[in-house]
Each structure stands twice: as structure tokens, then as C-alpha cells.
Amino acid sequence: MNLTISGHHLEVTPALREYVLTKLDRVTRHFDQVVDVTVLLTVEKLKEKERRQKAEVTLRVKGRDIFVEQAHEDLYAAIDQLMDKLDRQVVRHKDKVQDHHHATAKRLETNAG
Template sequence: MNLTISGHHLEVTQALREYVLNKLSRVIRHFDQVVDVNVLLTVEKQKEKDRRQRAEVTMHVKGREIFCEHAHEDLYAAIDELMDKLDRQVCRHKDRVQNHHHASAKRMDVSAG
């Protein structure tokens, strides 16, 4: 798995890097066919009173690209919410891949009675 963590208008510190890795390990625990992960942390300076911090992830898994983003006033909160969204999307993708091989309706055992 290739992991890239980058920042826009922000220096990615070791603490941020470890926090993202810790949260990302929870997502990867569900699904191990991850090829690439790109994490972009951004600080948008539109107004000083309305500083929004955004985190986004592009995850390339076998057969699909999964993209998620979330913005919040606190970067750590944005990362938390982002990983929750990503976890839901990865679980949904995993269910779709696994449920593809189900028994057809004509081969199902129907008990008469």
C-alpha cells in the first residue's frame, strides 16, 4: 500500500501524520485490498473568523476509487469525521464485492409445507 499525506497551506507535522495513520489503520483493518491512499489536509483562509480546515482522502482499492472529504473548524475533528465516512464507504464496497456471488433464485431450496 502506498500512502501519501500532504498539506496545502499547512505543514504536516509528525503528530498529524501519526494521527492520520492511526485512524487509517481502522479503515484498512476492514478491507485489505488497498493499493493507494492519498490524504490531503488543507487550511482554507477565506476569512480569519471563518477558518475552515478540510481533510480529503482518495483511496484506490481493487476495482474502484473511493473519494471522501470533510471540513470542520478543527483539523483533528475533520480527520475523525472523514475516517468515519471512509469507513462506511469501504464497508459498503466490501459488502458489494462479497455479495456478488450469491445463489440464484432458481437454485434456492424452498421448503413446501
């Protein structure tokens, strides 16, 4: 699995990198066929009071790219919400892949019997 963590208007500290890695671990535990992961952490400076922290991730799995983004005032909260969204999408993708293969196997058994 290739992993790229980069920052836009932000320096990716070792603590941030470690936090993202621990959160990604949960996603890869659900689905181990991940080819490539690109994480982009951004600070958008709109006005003094309206600073937004944005986290984006592109997860490449066999046959599909999953893109998720989340914005929040706190970068760690944005990462948490982002990983929750990503986890749901990965589980949904995994279910689709498994259901598809399961249905094919059932059809073959029915035709053979």
C-alpha cells in the same frame, strides 16, 4: 499499500501524520485490498473568523476509487469525521463485493443440484 499524506497551506507534522495513520488503520482493518491512499490536509483562510480545515482522502481499491472530503473548524475533528465517512464507504464496497461473489456461488450450487 502506497500512502501519501500532504498538506496545502499547512505543514504536516509528525503528530498529524501519526494521527492519520492510526485512523487509517481502522479502515484497512475492514478491507485489506487497498492499493493506494492519498490524504490531503488543507487550511482555507477565508476570513479571520471563518478558518476552515479540510481533509480529503482518495482510496484506491481493486476496481474502484473512493473519494471522501470533510471540512471542520478543527483539523483533528475533520479527520475524525472523514475517517468515519470513509469507513462506511469501504464497508459498503466490501459488502457489495462479497454479496456479488456469494450470489454467484449460490447460483452455481442451484444449477448443479
